[in-house]
Amino acid sequence: MDHKALALEMRGLREQVTGITDTAVAAADGLLIAADTADSIDPEGLAALAAAGLGLARRTADATSRGILRRTVTYGSHGCAAFYSVGDTALVVVLGDEGLDVDRLHMATQPALDRIGAILTDKATEGV
């Protein structure tokens, strides 16, 4: 896995969409891989919550015949937390404040998810 490329993707997403405050990447089981989060946030706990949240949402989508899960978004009075599946191997967490345009976030995230998925499963640059 190319560590530098992963960090660049995470930083690039933040630069690309106004209102993103924090990002994290974890394996599908909640094992944290990388976090660009504020000190007030526990990235390990966030990764575990995201894995559990996506698991529950996936089960709900299955039980209600809603098709393949795309994402979950939690809205609060101070912003939102979006959890995205990266294929069936990993997940990406994006936190944003009230100014974040969520539709714009979803559009910008899709190509980034594909690239992050490729970086995570790339064996050629292991540990770079």
Add this chain to the structure above:
Amino acid sequence: MSDIQGPLDRFGHDLLVSALVACAREEFSGELRVSGMPGGTFHLRGGLVVAVESPGAPGPEALLLRSGRVSGEEWAGLVREAGGARWPAAGLITRGYAGAAQLRVVCAMALHDAVFAIVAGRVDGCERGLAAEPFTQVAVGEPPIRLLHDAARKLLAITSLPHPVRPDRERPRPVPDLAAPLTALQRELHAQADGRSTCRDLAFRSGRGVYTVTVEIARMLGEGFLVCEGPPPIPVRAIPEGQGVHHRKPPAYPPPQPPPVPAALPRRRPGGFFRLRNGTRNEESDMSKPT
């Protein structure tokens, strides 16, 4: 430090000016969507601007909530009372959270701040849309060109400071063990600056206008209270052998059983609802007996 080359994104600014001049001339009513970073939306009525929204500046709701004037729970209650309206102005006034004049000022400040954020950023294009009612608006619309002049003047004022910053560019970090006396706003910004947040991010966090925060951050950089050192590196962990990113195993849930199909629809028994609400008939008749 800052890489501000000129006060304005000249090409984008010209696009925005020509689009807004046309809106004013044609007394356009509707929205003008500005694409770019951060971009935003101008809401116009009869060629005058009644509201502006941008991801680059806190709106009236964020200003009230983040400044602590209204809590999240209180806001949710007001929205419920207002039938789901996004801007529960009547409730805010009657419950005493803000006066009518204060709300007008907050809306006007948010409008000017959003124009500043759009002008200070990058404008890629402008596109008109159908009239969509903004959730807050000022009572008397403002001529769009006056708004643009005001925003350009603010941007020039920031550019003329010794350490100019853009609202969405630099991410200042506090100087540790600072002994200098700070104002209340400077103390707040010094505490919140973390090397990851832009002036725009800090404006949202503190519930203040992005122009106010940008000016103060520029001054604090000039005074040496803050520094810009580039973003901290993002730590990436090596995944332990055997625990790497692997395909998620589908959960071993049993396949959902189809719900049992009843042979016939349930039938209501006479008096059933009465018993549910008031107990049995016997109890009711006992209670009705004179004692």
